[in-house]
Amino acid sequence: MVNSDAQLYTMEGIAAGVIMILTAYLVLGSTSVYTPGDTHITDMQLEQVGADVLKIMDTPPDLNNASELEKIVATNDGARFHQLFWETYLMSGEIAAQKTTRTGSSIITNATVYYHYTDASDPLNPQPVIQGYQLSKPLIPYSGSEPGVRVTRYVNVTARNTTDCSSCCPIPPCDPALCPKMPATVEDRPQVMLVEVFMWKA
Amino acid sequence: MEGLSPERKEEGQWIVLMGFLVSIGIFFLALILSQSTIVGQTTAEGVLEFPKNDLQDVRAEIMDITKEKSMGALTQMQENRVMEDIQNLSLYRKSALVEYRIGDWDPGAGNRIVTIHYNNGVFEYDETASVRY
Numbered sequence: 001m002v003n004s005d006a007q008l009y010t011m012e013g014i015a016a017g018v019i020m021i022l023t024a025y026l027v028l029g030s031t032s033v034y035t036p037g038d039t040h041i042t043d044m045q046l047e048q049v050g051a052d053v054l055k056i057m058d059t060p061p062d063l064n065n066a067s068e069l070e071k072i073v074a075t076n077d078g079a080r081f082h083q084l085f086w087e088t089y090l091m092s093g094e095i096a097a098q099k100t101t102r103t104g105s106s107i108i109t110n111a112t113v114y115y116h117y118t119d120a121s122d123p124l125n126p127q128p129v130i131q132g133y134q135l136s137k138p139l140i141p142y143s144g145s146e147p148g149v150r151v152t153r154y155v156n157v158t159a160r161n162t163t164d165c166s167s168c169c170p171i172p173p174c175d176p177a178l179c180p181k182m183p184a185t186v187e188d189r190p191q192v193m194l195v196e197v198f199m200w201k202a
Numbered sequence: 203m204e205g206l207s208p209e210r211k212e213e214g215q216w217i218v219l220m221g222f223l224v225s226i227g228i229f230f231l232a233l234i235l236s237q238s239t240i241v242g243q244t245t246a247e248g249v250l251e252f253p254k255n256d257l258q259d260v261r262a263e264i265m266d267i268t269k270e271k272s273m274g275a276l277t278q279m280q281e282n283r284v285m286e287d288i289q290n291l292s293l294y295r296k297s298a299l300v301e302y303r304i305g306d307w308d309p310g311a312g313n314r315i316v317t318i319h320y321n322n323g324v325f326e327y328d329e330t331a332s333v334r335y
Contacts, residue, residue: 019225026229030236044246051255116290128286130294151255152296154263154288156270190270190280192263192287194295 042201043149046107050151050199053089058153066156073113073155073193076182078136081111085136085197108202111136113155114194117187133183135195140202148200155195160188253322256296260320263288264302265333268316271304272335298322 057069066074072081086109114132142148160182267284270276276284285302292300298320305315313332320327 015222019222022229023225026232026236030232040246040250041242044249047250055255055259114291114295116287118286128290130290152259154259154291156263156266187283189283190276192267192284192291194291196295 043147046199046201047149047151049090050149050197051153053085054151054153054195054197056089057084058155069153069195070155070157073135073195074157074159076113076133076135078111078134082109082136085109085111106202107199108138108140108142109136110134110138110142110198112196112198114196115186115191117185129185131183131185132196142198142200146200146202148198150196150198152194152196155193156190157193158190160186251324253298253320253325256298256322257320257325257327260288260292260298260300261318261329264304264316264318265331268304268314268333269335272307272314296322 054069057072058067060067060070068084069081071077072084086107090107090109111134112132113135114130116128116130119127119129267276267281271281281304288302289300292298299322301319303317305317307314311332313334316329316331316333318327318329318331
């Protein structure tokens with residue numbers, strides 16, 4: 001007697017085989033391992049937040065006033081920079097309330113100011129020089145292995161030594177002599193400086 | 203399955219069929235899931251590569267200088283030095299070529315023309331702006 005039992009078994013076998021192959025293919029394809037090398041998603045978020053914070057700090061309250069960032073650079077006030085950038089904006093609100101210390105698992109920042117001057121030691125061949133000085137130090141040194149991002153902002157500086165020291169001295173009358181000073185190679189003229197903030201998660 | 207009646211045998215086939223349907227559904231969900239990480243990664247890479255913040259910053263700075271120039275706060279010498287600052291800092295710290303030119307005030311048209319050129323090797327940006335100050 002001829003029946004179709006064997007054919008059904010064959011079809012079932014083929015179906016099972018297809019399911020197993022598809023499962024293996026999809027399981028291997030759908031899981032992606034998130035390695036430290038692929039932290040672009042969090043890097044992008046950190047970079048955007050950092051750039052926004054610098055933009056807020058470089059926005060003056062009105063057209064007749066300098067922005068906070070300009071005042072900080074003019075008086076070389078690293079403590080004020082850290083207070084504004086890190087405590088007020090980056091770790092604002094609830095996060096700041098939970099993280100009262102600068103250490104621990106959080107974002108570490110290092111701020112450097114770069115400036116341009118002309119080295120005229122050879123008068124026939126003056127050379128442009130880019131030099132930087134540290135504005136705000138990180139509490140934990142950068143180990144070199146954490147993924148970090150760099151955000152920058154150009155800042156207008158009117159002169160080397162400012163007479164406005166309201167940002168580094170909260171209680172008037174202020175003495176500009178008490179403010180930290182810029183390095184001696186900074187030229188005394190209206191100029192543009194670059195504030196560079198390097199941020200990483202420690 | 204010796205003791206089972208023919209009706210009970212058919213029930214087993216339904217269970218197998220439903221198993222097929224459920225597994226096909228899971229396949230599709232896994233397909234969608236596998237796309238999400240790739241999409242997030244490529245989007246983030248695209249955002250990181252595009253120098254949006256640098257462009258906005260350079261542009262704002264040039265407009266600021268234009269304003270200072272029109273207010274008479276900068277001499278021609280100082281303006282040239284500021285341009286050297288921006289060009290050198292962009293080139294050495296941001297690896298971007300920035301050139302700009304602030305045109306003279308046109309009393310007839312009531313504006314001045316500011317041209318900006320930016321190129322960081324990946325993106326090139328050119329702008330000719332009419333500024334009313």
